[in-house]
Amino acid sequence: MLDLLKSALAGAPGYAEIRYHRRLQTAIDARNGTLKRVERRTLAGAGVRCLVDGSWGFVSTTDVTREGLVKAIAEASDAARAGARLRREKARLAPARLGKGEFIYQAREDEPDIATKIGVVMAAEKRMREVSPLVVGSIVIYTEYADEKYIVTSDGAEAHIVDHKPSFHVFVTVGRGDERETGAKGWGVTGGWHDLMRKRDLNKMVDEAVDLAVRKLDAGYAKGGQYTVILDPQLVGVLSHEAIGHTVEADFVQSGSVVKDKIAEKVASDLVTLVDDGTMRGAAGMALVDDEGVLGERTVVIDKGVLRNYLHSRESAAAFDTVPRGNARAFTYRDEPIIRMTNTFILPGASKLDDMVAGIEDGFFLKEMGQGGQADATAEFMFGISEAYRVRHGKVGELVKGITISGQAFEVLKSVDAVSGDFELNLGSGHCGKWQPAKVDAGGPYLRCRVTIGGRHE
């Protein structure tokens, strides 16, 4: 395949890249005592991108014969020429460390067949209904991407990538009278079925989701306001990815995000070091080579409170006169690479979680993300919280529901006064959305900081 792509690329004008991407996706969805859907999808084709006269052209096709690829290159370069008449800011590419050779992200051991996987999913869903008589809705979903890619660029990338990313979601609804509450758990990895099962115990996750939902039926609401809180590793991941990470994506920076022109400025507490790293083995955002053929490396975004780097594609790196480190990613062959995060996290600190809780006079202990959540270029964010406890006089108290947190993410990071020594990446189950989805991961230690709690005004 590499030879075919190289030969098709040979006559291309300017810079050109061909990415052949074959995805075999499996989804198993059991709910409410039935196997709702099992789907196996093949999505395969080539994404061809040309840069001519400072403008891009992108064409995707299912025809991966030599003739088909040559035609796609001709169409993409025509599109680029048409674009060049319109585009004011001419694109240039920064030099980069390009991937060459084989990249097998995580070898899969004894991958079970589809019948076995269906059986496990159905058994977990059955267990969910049996854990509590209050369960009125039960969902267990397994999703798997088995990707194979070949990436060739006219300036020397020649990478063959084999990448598997499976994930589990469990979702329960409990009811009493007219009241409904939900509980959810999700986790994902780069690797095989057994890596996924090692990351979390499926039965335990089912039990915990049901237990949380049942306890929420009796939980009250809290009054909104400014509070000191503990964020767990997943919420630290959400903050790092959603609220901070997007604002440091160079395309967002160029369009005027809140950290524009703030390199070398103090943007967070000294205790905060935040990185993006596609080389984290087994994490769901693992990308050893990105979709421009650039090798993944760790980017230190915030170093001890000081903003050091943005996240780049080859194009944005040229504009900022820096180097790209593997953040240009495409979801399928039909998508062009754009600036994305990989695994985004805050490095652990030295505090003990118990001491951090003991230092809170009036606040909350917050765990995992609930439904919803958004942030924008101003780094203002809002996230739903799945599991929230009141903290008073240094003691964790009752569960409360309907909690959201909001604030300006950099203000929140400036308010961090304790970082625990724990570390976990725990945001690998879902997708990040930015025109196209991407598998990412995020996390860190526990943080103590100030946020705005949204509750209910009675």
Place this chain on the structure above:
Amino acid sequence: MKGVELCDELVHRARARGADEAEVYYLRTRKLEAVFEKNDLQVPKGDTYEGVGVRVIRGARQGFSATNVLTDEAVDDAICAALAIAAASPEDPNHVLPEPSETRPVPGIYDERAEGLALEDALDLGRRFVESARGYDRRVTIDSASFVVQVGERAIVNSEGVRLSERGTSLSCVGMGFARDGDDVSSFDVEYSGSCVLADIDPEASGRRLAEKVVKALGATTIPSFKGAVIITPYAGGELIAEPIVFSVSAENVQNGRSRWAGKLGANVASGLLRVTDDPRIPGGVGSTSFDREGVPPEPLEIIGGGVLGHYLYNCYTARKDGVRSNGRAVGSDQTTPGIGTTNLVVAPGTISLDEMVRNTPKGLIVNRFSGNLDPVSGDFSGVVKGGHYVEHGEVAKPVKEVMIAGNIYELFAHIVAVSREAVTIGDMRLPYIQLEGVSVTGK
């Protein structure tokens, strides 16, 4: 080979390999797209796609597999994978494929002029959107915008005699932007317009609307907390009003206990001012169609009339479970099994103008866009208001920031006090401005 003929062939092969019943859904599209970022062209894109989804039923067990590689070997592999999944799945007597029923074409979903467009035309339409927004006020930044022209054909054949195909075109323009004046950065806002018909698309007007919204959001200040009136704009209403309704009338959610409206057909679920229809036959409508993902022709449905719940939305599986006929609300692509969804969801406009609505509000908040969390099961929502405006003494007083709203949407449906005459089409939804009472507004 044409779409239906390929479907015929694959249905035949699936039956020959042992399927009792088989369905093949075919999709072919050509898509042209102009992507803009930071007020400038980012990339022109072209895509051609062709794929099939194969669903088999064997001994009351269902399997599904899809492929966009249409070689002999690849489609055989898909058929075998679907049969293997069926063999590993439990029996479920509700799996069923529909028999044919009469379909009528919907006018205006295929526009020859759209079929004739080239990539340069998409670039030009996108450029007009961006220039219009920028021309309105130089403080406006179009962070990203995309103009998409899509032409395609879908076809479905099943072993029970369904054999249908439909050609369609669609054009859509979506832009996201903000305004910046020195250190003052407005909220992000979005503007979407879409139609099957080229003549309905006005990129200049669309760009201007986005620019107006973000410029108006400059200079936002905080406000104190209160509990009271909010006016939900059509954009915010998509998430706050339409989504929970669609969720709760999906027969699947009704059957699995997640819908608050299970067992409530014929009962009051909202204020008498609320009327919601789902209409697959709007000429040129983005969601218009003559047959659903399973080949069943949908008819217009009054989902809520005068606050009374009228219908649930069914596909064949959920319909069989309830012992009724599918009302043609199966949705999905060639790559997915049929789910449940709406066609064109229309919240009927009311009788008063938006201006009158504001004049009647002594104190309130216009929710331009909602960024938050709405749990469609319980109805609890809580989130940040983006580009919101404070209403005082019957006038729009000022733009606001750092304001959150919270409440329970199902309880608030009973507190709809006004619905505007003006309505906005956003893709496959059409919504007016809706005023609710009793919403918690948390300021600073």
